[in-house]
Amino acid sequence: MDDAIDHLTRLMAESENMVFFTGAGISTESGIPDFRSPGGFWEKNRPIDFSEFMASEEARKESWRRKFNMETVLSKAAPNDGHKVIASLYQMGKVSSVITQNIDGLHQVSGVDEKDVIEIHGNTTYAKCLDCHQRMSLEEVRSIFQVDETLPVCPACGGIVKTATISFGQAMPIEAMQRAEMEAINCDLFVVAGSSLVVYPAADIPVIARQHGAELVIINREETALDRFATLALNREIGETLTRCHKFVA
Template identity: 55%
Template sequence: MIFERDLKGAQARLGELLDNARHAVAFTGAGISTECGIPDFRSPGGLWSQNKPIPYDVFVSHKAARNEAWRRRFAMEEAFGGAQPGRGHRALARLLSAGRLAGVITQNIDGLHQASGVPDAHLVELHGNGTYATCLECGQRYELSWVRERFEAAGGLAPDCAACGGPVKSATISFGQAMPEREMARAAALTRAADLFIVIGSSLVVFPAAGFPLEAKRAGAKLVILNREPTDFDDIADMVSRSEIGDVLGPFADQA
C-alpha cells in the first residue's frame, strides 16, 4: 500500500495510474457528495443518526411506514434538494468524456452524477435513485412532484399508484429489498474488465456493493481508495489518500 499523505503526491500518483490504465472504473459512495451539502449516513449528524432506516418489508406492509418514509423524503428535499455536483462529480464526468474512465459504479442515490454529465450508459446505480418514484407492483414511474402534491393534499398520507393501486416508493433500494439484478450484472462486468478501480468516498462496509473493489483487486486491477476515514480494504490497496476528495479530484475536472 502507498499511503499518500501529501495532496500533490496523491494527485500526481492518481494521474500516473490513470495514464497507464486502459479500463479505469470509479466506485463512489456518500463521501463524494458531502462537499455538495449532502451529509453521509454514518458520520455524526449523518442521516442514520437522525432517522432509523425503514426496512423494505415494513414499508410494504404498513401504510404508516409509507407515510413516514415520504415525510422524511420531502424533509430531505427541503434541506438538500438544491445540491449541485461537486468537484469530484465533475472530474469523473470529464474523465469519462476524455476516454480516461470506462464507467462509474455508485452507491449514491442523489442523482448528482447524472447532473454532472455522466451518461446513463456509463453509470451503474447499485442502490437506486431517490430523484423519482416507482410503483412496487406495476413499475409505473412517478416524478416526486406528483407524489408530493398528493401527499400534501391528503394531509401527509402516501399516495398509491394511479394505475394499479400498488404502493409507490422512491426508486431506491431499502434494507431487505433485493438488489437490482441488471445493475449488479453491469457492475460485475465493469469490475472484471477493470485494470484500475478507484474507490471514492465509500466506507466499504455495505455489502454486496463493497465486494466489487475486492473482486477487482483479486482480478489484477490496481486499487485506489480516496476516503476521509480508514477502510477495511486499505491494506490491500495500491494507493490510499485521506485528503478531501474534491481537493484530490479537482484538477481532473479542469483537464481536457
C-alpha cells in the same frame, strides 16, 4: 506534486478502462449529509425497514414525510469538483462507467450519461411502482401526499409507490449488481471515491476488480478495511485530490 498525487496521476494517465466507485464521501462535499455516519440521520431516525414499509400505511406515510423534509437539502445540492472531474474523464473516454452507492443523481447532472451510471442503491430523485416499475415524478407524489397525507398508488396498476431507492431489508437490484461486477472484472483501474467500504455486498466490488488484475485506488477521508489491498490509498478530500490529478491527465 507530492508522490501520492504523482502516482495517482500516472495510474489515471496510463489507464485505458477506468471505473469509479463512489460513496457518501463525494456527496458530502456537495452538502448532502452522510446518513450513516455518527450523529447522522439514521442515528437520530430509526431506519424504516422495507418489510415495515410494505406492511404499514403509517410507515409509508412516515417515509414520505422524511423524504419531503430532506428534499430541501437534496434539491439545493449541485455537483462538486469531484463529480466534475469524473464527468470530464468520462467525456474524454477514460472512464467507462461510474458505480455509485449514492442516490442523489449528481453524477448524471455532472455529465455522465445515465446509461453508464450504475446505481446499486437506487435513486431518490424519482419514485416508482414496486409492482410494474412505472416511474412517477416527486412532484406528482407530493401533490397527492400533501392532501391529508394521501398515499400515492400507481396510476397504471394500483401498486404501492416508493422512492426508487433500496431500503433497509430490500433486495439489492440484481441487474445493477451484475453490471457492476462485470465492470469491475473488465477495468484496468478501479477508483473508490468516498466510500468507507463497510456496506456489503457493494464493498465486494473493489475486491473483484483487484482479483481480476485492476489497480485499486481508494480516496477516502478515513482509512478503510481494504486500504491494505489497494495499489494506493489516499485519506484526503476527493474534489481537491482529483482536480490536482486531472490537470495532468491527457
